[in-house]
Amino acid sequence: MSGILNSTIGRKFAMALSAFFLMIFLLQHFAINLLSVFSADTFNDVSHFMGTFWVIQYVMQPVLIFGVIFHFIMGFVLEIKNNKARNISYAKNNGSANSTWMSRNMIWSGAAILAFIVLHFIDFWIPEINTKYIVGDMSGLHNGEYRYFHELVEKFQNPLRVAAYVIAFVFLALHLLHGFSSAFQSVGANNKYTKGLKGFGKAYAIIIPLGFIFIALFHHFNH
Amino acid sequence: MNLTLKIWRQKDSKAKGQMVDYKVTDISEHMSFLEMMDVLNEQLVNSGEEPVAFDHDCREGICGMCSMHINGEAHGPDRGITTCQLHMRMFKDGDTITIEPWRATAFPVIKDLVVDRTAFERIQQAGGYISVNTSGNTQDANSIPISKHAADEAMDAATCIGCGACVASCKNSSAMLFVGAKVSQYALLPQGQVEAADRVRNMVEQMDKEGFGNCTNTGACEVECPKGISLENIARMNREYLAATFKG
Numbered sequence: 001m002s003g004i005l006n007s008t009i010g011r012k013f014a015m016a017l018s019a020f021f022l023m024i025f026l027l028q029h030f031a032i033n034l035l036s037v038f039s040a041d042t043f044n045d046v047s048h049f050m051g052t053f054w055v056i057q058y059v060m061q062p063v064l065i066f067g068v069i070f071h072f073i074m075g076f077v078l079e080i081k082n083n084k085a086r087n088i089s090y091a092k093n094n095g096s097a098n099s100t101w102m103s104r105n106m107i108w109s110g111a112a113i114l115a116f117i118v119l120h121f122i123d124f125w126i127p128e129i130n131t132k133y134i135v136g137d138m139s140g141l142h143n144g145e146y147r148y149f150h151e152l153v154e155k156f157q158n159p160l161r162v163a164a165y166v167i168a169f170v171f172l173a174l175h176l177l178h179g180f181s182s183a184f185q186s187v188g189a190n191n192k193y194t195k196g197l198k199g200f201g202k203a204y205a206i207i208i209p210l211g212f213i214f215i216a217l218f219h220h221f222n223h
Numbered sequence: 224m225n226l227t228l229k230i231w232r233q234k235d236s237k238a239k240g241q242m243v244d245y246k247v248t249d250i251s252e253h254m255s256f257l258e259m260m261d262v263l264n265e266q267l268v269n270s271g272e273e274p275v276a277f278d279h280d281c282r283e284g285i286c287g288m289c290s291m292h293i294n295g296e297a298h299g300p301d302r303g304i305t306t307c308q309l310h311m312r313m314f315k316d317g318d319t320i321t322i323e324p325w326r327a328t329a330f331p332v333i334k335d336l337v338v339d340r341t342a343f344e345r346i347q348q349a350g351g352y353i354s355v356n357t358s359g360n361t362q363d364a365n366s367i368p369i370s371k372h373a374a375d376e377a378m379d380a381a382t383c384i385g386c387g388a389c390v391a392s393c394k395n396s397s398a399m400l401f402v403g404a405k406v407s408q409y410a411l412l413p414q415g416q417v418e419a420a421d422r423v424r425n426m427v428e429q430m431d432k433e434g435f436g437n438c439t440n441t442g443a444c445e446v447e448c449p450k451g452i453s454l455e456n457i458a459r460m461n462r463e464y465l466a467a468t469f470k471g
Binding site: 004006007008009010011012013078081082084085086087088089090091092093094095097098099100103104106178181182185186187188189190191 | 229231242292294295296300321323326327328329392394395396397399427428430431434435436437438439440441442443446447454455457458459460461462464465468
């Protein structure tokens with residue numbers, strides 16, 4: 001049991017577990033964002049609940065941040081180790097003959113997502129933490145109304161920000177197109193359900209990022 | 224057909240190698256790739272040059288010795304074959320063919336296209352066997368009932384010839400398809416299950432010590448494997464390893 005993270009399979013397993021966690025988080029984040037398209041009030045209520053309920057704030061949020069940091073650091077550590085495993089590169093390497101672009105470039109799609117998360121934190125998370133825990137305003141109110149929907153709409157008025165978000169979600173889709181089924185393979189799940197799971201993974205990898213893009217464009221063009 | 228060959232030449236394990244261009248003419252499309260290399264070497268010997276060193280033995284796709292990375296792919300552009308089974312009809316007159324050794328830190332070049340694959344042997348020695356007392360009272364293997372499904376899967380895994388194409392094809396130089404096949408062929412059978420936990424732990428530990436990379440499930444190994452070893456074997460190894468680790 002000790003030192004499982006020192007073994008190649010242990011690292012794969014840890015990468016997959018953090019990936020599962022992040023994929024579930026992404027689904028709930030998407031579900032809440034989608035509410036903003038249908039009802040500003042419901043979106044406000046759910047956002048206020050997520051932003052103030054102690055289990056979410058003090059248990060799930062730290063776990064999520066740890067999961068994100070772990071996934072990124074481990075990804076970069078593995079990349080460095082893997083580069084060391086081939087000290088001389090091929091003069092000619094036909095990677096597309098045997099594998100997908102997505103599978104060979106997880107580090108680049110991952111780096112693009114990391115850059116997006118930094119932007120996203122600056123946009124939403126840091127102001128939120130500032131308002132709640134530094135200023136100490138836990139009411140979620142602005143001029144007598146919940147501020148969440150208004151903040152969301154305001155952020156998506158800048159076309160540059162919307163463009164950056166759209167590009168980031170394309171990279172997220174590319175990352176998930178390989179990552180979803182890869183995580184199952186890493187935990188040892190490769191059986192009669194794998195074919196169906198791969199199909200489901202592809203649908204997830206396209207529908208969720210596309211949905212996020214739709215939400216960003218919806219608020220950009222509707223307000 | 225007439226061809227231009229770009230071949231990695233390296234005098235010995237310490238020398239700095241480089242790609243060198245050669246021309247070969249009148250190559251028959253019916254020749255195997257190694258026969259084409261023989262023609263080149265004859266040409267080189269006749270002109271007083273050092274022939275290109277390359278590994279080969281059975282020349283019928285069984286021994287796993289031939290190991291060339293041809294035009295960016297292990298064992299060349301065809302599927303389900305070793306380099307000795309690759310035929311020149313896969314190429315066209317006037318083609319330039321790039322020929323390199325397997326590239327992996329764990330497979331150092333000995334000379335030209337010959338690499339040292341003893342890392343695989345050390346992994347095998349770490350657990351790729353079963354301990355059976357063969358002093359005369361050994362039980363007949365046929366007396367142990369084994370399902371057809373398990374027998375077939377074990378046999379499929381056992382077809383791995385240890386050529387190293389999986390490592391050569393993997394962008395991470397990971398040896399997990401090889402080790403996965405070797406772990407699986409025993410883990411699927413009752414004779415191998417007795418030592419399964421120790422086997423997978425020891426073989427994976429040795430694989431890591433040799434400096435092979437981490438598998439990122441690109442699947443390149445499965446595509447390039449001359450014996451069609453499936454990624455399911457890597458998943459099985461992962462399960463076996465995790466079970467062995469968590470059970471202690």
